[in-house]
Amino acid sequence: MALPKYTEPHYRIWHYVYLFICACVFFFLIAPLFVIFPLSFNAEEFLVFSDGMKRLDPDAFSLRWYHDMVYGTKNPWGLAAKNSIIIAIFATIGSVILGTLAALGLSSRYMPFKGLVMAALISPMIVPLIISGVAIFFFMAKVGLAATHLGIILAHIILGTPFVVITVTATLSGFDHSVTRAAASLGSNPINTFMKITLPLILPGVISGALFAFVTSFDEVVVVLFLAGLDNTTIPIQMWTGLREQLSPTILAVATCLILLSTLILLTAELLRRRSERIRGISR
């Protein structure tokens, strides 16, 4: 954003002030995440930068907390990771199937009560999690699914579907329905048309919805706090307990892994978004 030569001085100053403000806000957004990295390699048990770290002394850094995360005797991270992954995968599959079907119906121009139904389907994203947690807990306790994997998976499907509905309807908004009619007129049945024509076209939206659903489930703690028993502990639950009781550097090691995971997911989501925009011809 180079300024033209004829810019008056006070606008020039204002422009630099504006850029400075933006830089500060970006710093505020991103910097907190980077505190975690160096501290997770701390050789000591304290969550502050030791003098050795400030001098960049190699002895002040170590991988002991990562070692502790994987091999630590009392550490339940292994079980938690396993549970988290199982729950997130099944919750994602459920959310994607239900959410995509609903989005297909919602984006049809014949759909009755479209606004109302859409508002209802999005509501789990809007209703405060604590209320969702209480309500889902009452339900799961009544049908005997509290403290089971299935109960948590169902709960996460509830919380994940709004994201799938939103991303898939967004993809479908640029969808040319004449291609499905063309397929039908060539003798394809609806299921075949969906698998061969519609799905490949909306796939980027479906996958980015799936990523959202996965992250929602993988990161969800409020509802699980109500539902989980000792066998269903997940990574967020372990982090929550750790943060409440004692902030140990092992948590920072886990957090670093989670940041790397979210970076990976972010990059995938961004690539998909661009691909989807290219397919739909909204290239920018």
Add this chain to the structure above:
Amino acid sequence: MSKETKQILSTDGIPLEESLKKAEKKNKIKAFLLVCPLLLFLIITYVFPIGEMLFRSVDDKMVTNMLPKTYKAMENWDGKDLPEEDVFKAFYLDYKILVEAKRHGRLATQLNYEKNGFKSILKKLARKQKNFEEGNYKEQIMKVHKRWGQVDYWRAIKRRAPAYTYAKYLKGVDMYENEDGKIVQVPENRRIHKLLWMRTLNIALGVTILCFFMAYPIAHLLATLPMKYSNLLMICVLLPFWTSLLVRTASWMILLQQQGIVNDFIVWIGLVSDDNRPEMMYNKTGTFVAMTQILLPFMVLPLYSVMKTISPSLMRAGKSLGATPAIAFFKVYFPLTIPGIGAGCLLVFILAIGYYITPALVGGASGTLISNQIAYHMKETLDWSFASAMGLMLLAGVLAIYWLYNKLVGVDNIKLG
């Protein structure tokens, strides 16, 4: 030309209008059937349970079910003077069953909510009732403790007779029904819930405003920069958005602790002395700062998606017509971004008002919000009906804003990334 003569028939002889209507109806059903699985799933596992919370919040059958005979006997009691022998006898019989089933402690807790001092006299009665003789229960009970002879306590029992009550809602706004049946506020020093509601509103509003002022410039920058730079900067917004909430809260706990980097920094620049480091966590400040950073992406993204559609030539046109950049901005650009502002502010406000995790971890005692109180009653005091009542009051507020959001923005315009 009459209608009949011009009626167009489709190939199978049915009037076209009719067969089109039929096809439309079929399409309607088809669309609805696609939505059905999710809608049914949500209704069963989500909407009904929330409705059940409504029942739970007004449900007051616990005491009613524990003292069935007493309430039957009390039907004829006018509540003016001490009840007659039949009420005392019924109460003794009810209470005896409860003591044998070891459920009398819960009755004591419940009645103590209604009137202080019940716990001790019920405990005493539980011990003494074993030696009661048949007949004249009124005298025997009154002999256990002199408070059993006070009519106030019996009135308190009678007040719990109805199976449904709105007392939990009153409690949620620090009011109660006093002994004369009037709705009054609780004493000044015990008005904790009103304080919590105000604090929740305060923080949600403050965070929304702060987010707005921080998000507006960067959304503008992202929307006006050339693509290759803005994509890179966009990652700064999206990475926190995709990162676990707990990880971000943890990083704030490290930053804001008393020996943390923020404190180190203000000591280093000489704002405070080393032995006078301010407490920035476990209070309102911590909640405020952490929530602002965590919710900022939710403000940036709607603003950005609106600003992206505003053509830069509009500002140029304004300037070429003689407006200074400031006037052009406020008269041309700013009004065009109002839809984005509305969307972002409502979204952030809705999310902030129901926030739980971050206040629970960095809020301490003075930085917790209404959600934390709900969780406290769900997990610690086990007063689920009160938790439900508070939850529904919060939900009513959120749904009102959601309705407004839907009206102004439309839920189908929510953008994610």
